[in-house]
Each structure stands twice: as structure tokens, then as C-alpha cells.
Amino acid sequence: MNKLILLLLIPFLAFSQKKLFTQKGMQPDFYVHKNGNIDLVFGLKNTIYYSKSTDKGQHFSEPQIVDSLTGLHLGMSRGPRIASSNHSIIITAIDKKGNVHAYRKELKDPRWKHQLINDIPEVAKEGFNAIATNSKGKFMVIWLDLRGNKKNKLMSTLSNNDGRIWQPNKLIYASPDSTICECCQPNIIFNQNRITIMFRNWIKGSRDMYTIHSFDEGQTFKALEKQGEGTWKLNACPMDGGSLAFTQDNKIVSVWRREGNLYLSKEGDSKEIKISEGRNGSISVGQQTIFMAWHVQGKIYTKSSQNSEAQLAGEGRYPILKSLNEQESFVVWENQGEIYGKFVQ
Numbered sequence: 520m521n522k523l524i525l526l527l528l529i530p531f532l533a534f535s536q537k538k539l540f541t542q543k544g545m546q547p548d549f550y551v552h553k554n555g556n557i558d559l560v561f562g563l564k565n566t567i568y569y570s571k572s573t574d575k576g577q578h579f580s581e582p583q584i585v586d587s588l589t590g591l592h593l594g595m596s597r598g599p600r601i602a603s604s605n606h607s608i609i610i611t612a613i614d615k616k617g618n619v620h621a622y623r624k625e626l627k628d629p630r631w632k633h634q635l636i637n638d639i640p641e642v643a644k645e646g647f648n649a650i651a652t653n654s655k656g657k658f659m660v661i662w663l664d665l666r667g668n669k670k671n672k673l674m675s676t677l678s679n680n681d682g683r684i685w686q687p688n689k690l691i692y693a694s695p696d697s698t699i700c701e702c703c704q705p706n707i708i709f710n711q712n713r714i715t716i717m718f719r720n721w722i723k724g725s726r727d728m729y730t731i732h733s734f735d736e737g738q739t740f741k742a743l744e745k746q747g748e749g750t751w752k753l754n755a756c757p758m759d760g761g762s763l764a765f766t767q768d769n770k771i772v773s774v775w776r777r778e779g780n781l782y783l784s785k786e787g788d789s790k791e792i793k794i795s796e797g798r799n800g801s802i803s804v805g806q807q808t809i810f811m812a813w814h815v816q817g818k819i820y821t822k823s824s825q826n827s828e829a830q831l832a833g834e835g836r837y838p839i840l841k842s843l844n845e846q847e848s849f850v851v852w853e854n855q856g857e858i859y860g861k862f863v864q
Contacts, residue, residue, distance in 0.1 A: 536819075536833035536859045539579050543856040544568060546598025550608075551841045551849070559851070560585070560601040560610050561858055562593040567612055567622070569601075569631075576849045576860060585622050585631050590615035592646025595758050596704040596799065596837060602652040607681040611650050611660050617641035619648060619662050623682040636676050636685045642666045643674075645701050647760070649716075651709035656681040659714060659737050661691065661707050663699070670698040673705060673718060677737050691740050692731055696722045704760030708771075712736050715771050717746070717763045725750040728761055728775040746784045747791040751777045762801040762840070764809075774800035774811050781813055794822065795829055801838050806845035810863050812838040812852075819852050821863045832861050 539547075544561040551557055555575035561568050561582070568582035585599075592598065592613045599612040603626075610622040610631075619637040624630060637643060648662040657679050664674035672693040676685045692699070700719035703726075707716045714733040719726050728746040733739060751757075761775030771786040774794065781800045783792040794800070797815035804810070809824040812832065819832040821840075832838075835854030840863065842848050848863040 536861045539851065539858045539860050540570070540582055542582060544582070544858045545593055545853050545856060546596070546837060547851045547853060547858045548598065548600050548839055549841060549849075549851060550601050550603045551843055552603060555843055557849070558601055558603050558608050560599045561853075562591055562598050562612070563856075564593075565589055565591045567591065567599050567610060569608075569610065575843055576862065583629075585610055586620075586633065588612055588614055588620060596760060597646040600648055600650045602650045602658060604652050604656045604658070604681050605654075606656060607683075609650060609652070609658055609660075609678075609682045611636075611648050613643050613646045613648055613662065615644075615646070617644040617665070619643050619660065621660065621682065621685065634685065636660060636688075637662070637664070637674075638676075638688045639666045645671060647704045649705050649707045651707040651714070653709045653711055653736070655711075657709070657736055658682050659707060659709060660685075661705050661716060663701060663705065664688075670694075671701045672699060673716065673731075675737065691716065692718070692743070694720055694722060700726050700757070702756035702758050706760055706763055708763055708765055710765045710769060713765075713769065714740075715763060715765075716740075717761060717773055717775070719757065719760060720745075724752050724754065726753045726757060727751055727777070728773070730763065730771060730773065746773055746775055747777060747782055748789065749777055749791070759798050764802050764804045764842075766804050767806060772802060772804060772809055774802040774813075776800065781811075783809070783811070795820065799837055801840035801850070803840045803842040803848040805842055805848065808846075810840060810842070810848040812840040812850045812863070814838060814852070819850070819861075821850060821861070823863070832863075833859055835859060
């Protein structure tokens, strides 16, 4: 092959990325159904958009407006989140007054119905939230909440009927040392009866990652566990909440940041595994492979546990990685106000 042609092709061969939409967007999040269909949400200024793929991410529908939400929190891992059951799609978002909004629609119904799900108004000022669902139509939403003492804590609400009705808000965790980290995105995963949440705590000046677990569909939480061997003394905002996923045997793997590096933790193993320099890691699990994505210096990298070398995926920030099937994952991210995606094997 002509050397000049090869040089011209290198960026495309290295990145293999594609822009998902012609319009602008920020902070994408998505949910993958068991059949490979994808529900995707993103924000732009004060508007929430929804799109779907029925061919496992090869193509996405033209984004539709879900709502125009004045003061939509957007950026730095803040933004709308999405999860789906066999019957409904739920999008959550927070406005700058501190209210948590839920938008629900039936899978075959184009209409979105709106609810406020924080039962004390204006308590979610930081704008971080996450949502997860299991196969039985149960959803849990979590967020950082200031109620009571104006200190951030993990608050939740649960729906047992595909998001039609939300239960009263319930405290999951409050730091014994005043507050949990106020500037990092919490994460939640839900598998049958088990829910695991990961968040950045703040105890004695250390901003370390912790997981907390429920084995009864969110009725009770216990088994608080610190991630990793080291600690991060920091009087500043990391703006990095990491990511976690279930393995095939229902164990937890997590990727998270300490100082300038990303680490991998596995449930039942106290050792941490250094992955790379970077931030805002995301993780997914296949049949025998762990996939990871992150950004560093304005570039997106991906890596699998079957490959010792990281791969350059494209330019951008804030990747979100989810499994499509047992051999393949899909990653989406933002770059200069546009949304990109890539298949990861």
C-alpha cells in the first residue's frame, strides 16, 4: 500500500468511531435490552432527547424531544440517565433547583409522562443521579441529597411496577464524617434481587470509592466495602465516580480513579489492578472478558482483559460502556458538543 495512503488511513483505522447524530448533544447515556435494542438519552442546553437503535447500535433513530427542562443539570458527568424494562422506558434528570424528574413511556407509546420523584423539594442541588432496573420491572433511582442537615448523602426511590408509582424516598447511606463526596457521580446496577451502588465517600479527608449492597431488591443495604488498597487524601473535587458491572457469576467488578490513575477491583479480591493513567472509567462484562473505556487528555481509550494494550477509540470525554452481548460492547461519548459511538470487542 502506498505510504501516503496508509498515513491518511491511520486516524480512521485507529479510531473507527462514528458520529451518531447530525445534531449537537452532551452527556449521553444508554440502556441495552437483552435482544440488543438500545435506548439512548442525551441533553442539549435545557432539552432532553431520546433515540433508539433496533439493530444493536448500527443505526439510531432521529432524536425526539422528551422535555424542555429549565435549568437542566448537564456536564461533568451530570445529565439525564436511562433504564428500560420489558414494558417501559424511564429517563431521570435533575434541574438546578434540585428536583429529580422522571419521564416514563411505554415501549410502543410515543408519549412521555412526567413525575417529580424527590418527596422533599429542591434537595438534589449537585445534579448527580443514576438509575437501574432488573428483569422484573423494578427500578431504583439514586441521587445526592441535602435534606435534613444540608450534607450530601445517598438517597433513593424504588418502583415495583415499571415506574408507574415511586415509593417514598429512602436513605441508603450518610457518611459518619459529615458528607459523602459532593462532586462525583454515583453508580447503580440491579440484577434480580441484588443491587450494588458505588460512590465516592469522604472520611477523614480521604475521597475513596465504596460499594454498598442490597440482596433483597433494595429493601435493605449493607456490606459497605472500600474499593482498592490505597487512599486518596484530597480537599478538592475529583469529578469522577467510576463504574461497575456484574460478572457472569453475579460478582462485582469496578473501575475507578485514585489521583491520576484508573484501577480495577474484583469482588472477593482485596487487590487492586492498575489499568492506566486516565479518568472517568466505564466498565462492562462479556462471557469471559472485562471491557473498559476511559478518557485522558481529550482522547477515548478502550481495553479488554484479553488484550494487554489499550486501543485509541477517538477524541472526546465521558465514555459510557455497556455490553451488547457476550462478545461485544458499545461505547458512547461526547466530543465538542457531538455524540460518538464505537463497537468494542
